Amino acid sequence: MLSERVDRKPLLVLASLVATLGFLGLFAFAKAEEMMLSMGLLGAGLGAIFVQSGAWVAEIAPMEEKGLYMATFDGVIDLSFIIMPTLVGLLVAQEIDLPFLLCALLTMMAGGVFLPIRPERRGS
Secondary structure, three states: OHHHHOOHHHHHHHHHHHHHHHHHHHHHOOOHHHHHHHHHHHHHHHHHHHHHHHHHHHHHOOHHHHHHHHHHHHHHHHHHHHHHHHHHHHHHHOOOOOHHHHHHHHHHHHHHHOOOOOOOOOOO
16 A cells, blocks of 8 residues: 555645645536536545555554554544534535535644654554
8 A cells, every 4th residue: 555655644735635635626517517526626635535544543552452553543433424514414405505615624633743754653
């Protein structure tokens, strides 16, 4: 895996940037071709975020609490699949066209969280 060679932090920041660009594209563009490109960016960015963040949680979790850490992480991800569509639906129903802008902001903020973090490497 690429993150084993370089480090997860820069990949998470890069993936967050790619996903943010995808969300911004969905906010800004109206043509189908532009939206498809934005969806491609969004899919690549979020896919990398899900994989790398799960591996990062498993890497930093103490061995005796790894199950608890992974279950909590998975629970937060699963909960987001319930909360975000509901939130987006409520915003769109109120004719507020900012859901993709909100998602871009949240993704960018989440990527910024990883900037100061430097997890310890356990063995190689």
